[in-house]
Amino acid sequence: MLNKIIATLVASVMMISSAFAVDYSGKTVTMWIPFKAGxxxxxxARALAPILSKSLPGNPSVVVKNVTEGKAIGASNKYFAxxxxxxxxxxxxxxxGSVQLPFLFKDKRVRYRYKDMYPVFASGTGGVVYVRADSGVKDIIKDFNKIKSSKLVYxxxxxxxxxxxxxxAFDMLGMDTKVVYGMKGRKGGRAAILRGETTIDYQTTASYLKHVxxxxxxxxxxxxxxxxxxxGNKVVRDxxxxxxxxxxEVYEKVTGKKFKGTEAKAWTALFTAGFATQKYIMLPKSASGAAKKAWTKAAANIVNDPSAMKIINKKLGxxxxxTGKALKPALKKATSIDSASNKFLQAWKATK
Structure with missing residues (x-):
């Protein structure tokens, strides 16, 4: 009798759990990306979409939605609205990073709050600075005098x-760089240097590997x-x-100074927020416990799947x-800044 009662209770618990489980079968899951395609x-996002489809319960179709209304800030505000x-x-x-940094800078246009977000997956990235070959520059350290004497456009x-x-970074190196604002994403910056309208550019690793x-x-x-x-706390070669x-490394070689002090600390704070864990998949904090659990498990499945990681490493670097418990401290580090660096950056921003 006792065994029957226990079996009945277990079955009931399983039925209740199943009722509250998430199943995305036959559904379309959308990744809202506040940037243009390319x-x-x-x-x-497009590298992760098919992997997420495989990992989420019910194997839904996962599509990328590029929302550009109001640029990165406006499109981010729109998602949470x-x-x-x-x-x-x-x-x-x-x-x-282009969503996190305006938040750090306390940009008045920002309406989103990271306390309203629930992270389930995050990716680090890097960035590569490059110039047109017709600049005559082949090595930034050996040819630095040529770069420094040039009037650059970014x-x-x-x-x-x-x-x-x-x-x-360009300011710290003493490079004469005219900054032209108004580009719609790094794709716009890349298009500008291809047309010869600018002379120096950078792309995040995924875009650099694919396009540059x-x-x-x-x-x-x-x-x-x-x-x-x-x-750790040190910036090394990618x-x-x-x-x-x-x-x-370039800074120390061309200036003869150690990479330390207020400017270096402030730059490192921006780099940490913008690159170390630059991209996050976020659910709204209001998401159900079942949805959060499903996404958290899917994220864990990705990093534990060698075939998935092979694709990610090839496309994204x-x-x-x-994933998991490491997300909360990573997000805190990516969305906060010490007071001294913040004070310096606010004053620096006012000059740009």
Whole structure:
């Protein structure tokens, strides 16, 4: 009798659990990306979409929706205005450095709050700075005097976007760089240098590998440096581009100074927020416990699947893919800044 009672209770619990489980069978899951197609975030999302389809319960179709109304900030605000109270996890948000940095800079246009987001997956990335081959520059350190004496033009999305990282870096190197604002994503910056309207550009790793590396192979573009990668609290060479110096390395070589002090600390804070764990898949905090659990499990499945990681590493570069308990501290680090660095950056921003 006791065994029958226990069996009945177990069956009841299983039925209740099943009733509250998420099943996306026959549904379409949307990744809301606040950037145009062709950029780093779009490349990241499209690389993950088929892997997520395989990992989520019910194997739904996963599509990428590029929302560009109001640029990165406006499109991010729009997501939370329309989906900020969703429960089902059917429309998820893809954040990136150009969403995180305006939040750090306390941009008045920002309406989204990270405390309203529930992270389920995060990716680190890097960035490569390059110039046109007709610039005559082949090595940023050996040819630095040529670069420094040139009047450079850089196409930017905005001074509180992820472009704060290159703009501050160029300033720290003493490069005479005219910043042209108004680019619609890094794809716009890439198009501008291809047309000869700008002379220096950078792309995040995924976009660089897909769009710029072939041009380097053809002799049309020349890579100069990477932003680097975090090793503890130190910025080292990006493992995906071991032959290219990191920005801190270039800084020390061409200035003769150690990479330390207020500027270096502020730049590293931006780099950490914008690159170390740059891209997150977010559910609204309002999502049901079942939806959160389903997405968390799907994310864990991805990092534990060698075939999935092989695809990610090939398309996006070999960077940390963050899941589980590591997400909360990573997000805190990516969306907060110490007071001294913040004070410096607010004053610096006012000059740009």
């Amino acid at each position: 950029g780093g975030s779009d490349t990241w 329309e989906h900020g109270k969703d429960k089902d996890g059917v429309v998820v948000f893809g954040t990136s 196409g930017s999305q905005g001074k509180t976007s992820l472009d704060a990282v290159p703009i501050l 590396k072939p041009l380097v192979g053809k002799g049309e573009m020349v890579p100069l440096m990477t932003w680097g990668a975090l090793d 493992p995906n581009f071991p032959d290219l110096p990191s920005f801190p 070999k960077y940390d893919q963050v």
